[in-house]
Amino acid sequence: MSPRRLLSFLILATLLLGPAWIWLSRVPDSVVARPESIPLRGHPAPDFTLPALDGGLVTLSDLQGQPVVLNFWATWCPPCQAEMPELQAAYDAYAAGGLVVLGVNQGEDAATVKAFLDERRLTFPVALDEQYAASQRYQVNSLPTTFFIDRDGVIREIVIGQMNAALLKQQLKSIYP
Helix, strand or coil, rough: CHHHHHHHHHHHHHHHHHHHHHHHHHCCCCCCCCHHHHCCCECCCCCEEEECCCEEEEHHHHHHCCEEEEECCCCCHHHHHHHHHHHHHHHHHHHHHCCCCEEEECCCHHHHHHHHHHCCCCCCEEEECCCCHHHHHCCCCCCCCCECCCCCCEEEEEECCCHHHHHHHHHHHHCCC
């Protein structure tokens, strides 16, 4: 076979087999994350239902109409521990005006979480994400991670890492008048 014919054959084979390979090796639709389920600034907050520490269930969509500070944390996390007083202060100052501070504890049992909260006199509501379902839905890879969700259920700000009083106050402006 001449080099010119061989080159033509290879080009034709690539044109025919290339699209077939692309189609056969694609990621199945069931695995691809839908844009509406990705936690992005300016997009609806993904819904979840988790057990509440004080009993019952907490469903994020039930909080629509109220601004929400959604904080993913764990008792063993030093930056989480450090920002807890600031979250409690925000809860104390703005809860009467409708602000919800919701802590989502990642991967720990109720007894551990309750002891931590009692020791620090923290009273804002906490949900238990023992199986990491909400954490995965929100793609939480670092603790603490905090989402600021407006009254319409839209994520307005995302903070990865520890917040201080000034940063928390600044971010609250995006969801609370």
